[in-house]
Amino acid sequence: MNKKILVFTDLDGTLLDHYTYQTDDATEMIIRLKQNNIAIIPNSSKTLPEIQLIRQQLNLNSPFIIENGAAIYIPVNYFPTQPNGTHLENGFWVKSFCPNKDHWLALLKNNEDSFKEAFQSFSDMSVEQLAELTGLSLENAALSKQRQYGEPLNWLGNEEQQEQFTNIMVELGANVLQGGRFLHISGHCDKGQAQAWLTEQYKQNQMSIDLSSQPNEIVTIALGDGKNDIAMLEQATIAVQVRSPVHDFPELTRKEHVFQSSLYGPAGWSECLNEILSSKLIY
Ligand SMILES: [Mg+2]
Structure with missing residues (x-):
């Protein structure tokens, strides 16, 4: 070989x-x-x-x-x-x-007033809440919470809000992906x-x-x-x-x-x- x-x-x-x-x-x-x-x-x-x-x-x-x-x-x-x-x-x-998580958290913060209660971000969740939501063990939920480059959101709002929100995020340079459980906000990579x-x-x-x-x-x-x-x-x-x-x-x-x-x-x-x-x- x-x-x-x-x-x-x-x-x-x-x-x-x-x-x-x-x-x-x-x-x-x-x-x-x-x-x-x-x-x-x-x-x-x-x-x-x-x-x-x-x-x-x-x-x-x-x-x-x-x-x-x-x-x-x-x-x-x-x-x-x-x-x-x-x-x-x-x-x-x-x-x-791509930009790190702080960049996306700042964008989310700037837009949270228009989407009050429509989403909950990983950063806002406790390890216990995330474990309950995903079925992961507490230990693994803690590891998966340590994302550096993007932020998953638990979407609580309706579909129309989600579409508006997605359009705004895309305009601000984000890549928005609907995963199995979460809406993922990250850069283009x-x-x-x-x-x-x-x-x-x-x-x-x-x-x-x-x-x-x-x-x-x-x-x-x-x-x-x-x-x-x-x-x-x-x-x-x-x-x-x-x-x-x-x-x-x-x-x-x-x-x-x-x-x-x-x-x-x-x-x-x-x-x-x-x-x-x-x-x-x-x-
Ligand atoms: Mg795979």
């Missing part, structure tokens, strides 16, 4: 089982990737502390991408030089792609843009390490189950759609080098990576 392989992976419903959040069915494949020096790079909507916990459990030391492409965390000295446009934060070089930037860092650093010989070609494999994974699946060299027990495969524009698992979650994750590692695509 003389190509450098990077595995970008969604977490919920992909590397983590949709219902149990377990990764057991992927354990063997994770070991195999590590043995082959293949980086496993989480690319998730989850927050920094949520992903750090999973990295610890899986013993991963590669970079990772948080909050739907809002920021990339690279362990200090992972590359020989600090990438341009990053800042130092608790042992990581951090590249962020996605998993694909962050993945492309990080792949470029691998490329540049590989060239600076080995000027004498031809640098190895970089192959990116992206795995995801949801709509918020489309941008990264379209951007990667090889796309893997992991089967979900609750929805169909989201539609992709690309048709080449696309794998769809027959198994769900982490079992499907391993199934497709096994197929790719045995194919000619990466040699």
